[in-house]
Amino acid sequence: MPLTAAETAATHPARAVVDLDAIAANVGVLRAAAPGAATMVVVKADAYGHGLLPVARAALAGGAAWLGVAQLTEALELRAGLDRTPSAGRPPILSWIFPPGAPLGRALEAGIDLSASAPWAVHEIAAAARTAGRTARVHLEVDTGMGRGGARPEAFAELVAAALAARAEGTVDVVGIWSHLACADEPSNPATARQVEVFTAALAQAERAGLRPQLRHLAASAGTLFHPATHFDLVRPGIAVYGLSPAPEVAGSAALGLRPAMTLEARLTVVKAAPAGTPLSYGHTAVTTADTHLGVVPLGYGDGIPRAASGVGPLAVAGRRYHVAGRVCMDQVVVDLGPESAGVAVGDTAVLFGDGGDGGPTADDWARAVGTINYEIVTRLGCRVPRMHVGAAGMWEDA
């Protein structure tokens, strides 16, 4: 029999606490930043590690009109989960990745909007719609300078022609034209203005061909927060919804009015005295320099803690800042609590990152310490770590 939530909390010594009220409030901040546009909250990759369904519901409670995911599998899981919560409504969902031969009929039955980057994708969507006797809702993706998905401008006419042909037979409704920004996190980078120009030209080209979709969308978090000219009809923020800045060196969470939603914490499973000169963890890369106390924090690279955090990952115990001592193991890290730490006891809580409100470490601190971005710190958190959702937002009665 699976453990209940209370049993899991008592059994597993680590957890990620996700504040759904922070999610809803962050959506409010993003909506205010783009008042003329609707908001699609991006919940791909298990809502950046925060938990797909609770985050989706909190985002809707915070005023999101749309939900966005990358993979069709995520979209189907999301729709099925939301359909179990009738009071959450039936928001539109966009999914932007599928391979040739995917069972698109399943997407159409679930009312998922699909993206198409090339004629083959339009043909497969139209074929699925024909079989299902439905009209598929499609967003055409144009590559305005990201150099990733989307039809390059010189191939866009072909994509538009395929969409027009499918529309003429009634299998496809072109709901949107969209693209993605490459450098919006660098506010002075001229690439963003160039992408807006290319996007505007593609929209005009589509219109001349007879296509004027109701939704034009380009901006993710950085576009939403730093580039009003990218807002168009719909913005697609992800990282900022989770309270993290898309450009911490430009403006941190607090400066943007965002509250980091996730706190990663674990209870110390070992606290013991150790003399000066005690080598620590695999490879003995750290050695205690004084008589001290060691704490063991039961989180490791098997939970998504980067091994690159060996010797540098920050954490807080009883309000004091420490860092990981020695190498990160699969399930545990060691902390040298110092000679003054006699009050720390086994079972006390170590906070790896949180909202930083009490001067504690943040996901931004972890990203800086290990040379990555805050996106990776939260998203890579492993499925072994139980997520505990707190706050009232989106806690529908029928959830």
Ligand SMILES: Cc1ncc(COP(=O)(O)O)c(C=O)c1O
């Ligand atoms: C197409 C698309 N739109 C929006 C987002 C959300 O981006 P961000 O988390 O930077 O807001 C992503 C995420 O990478 C994406 O791939």
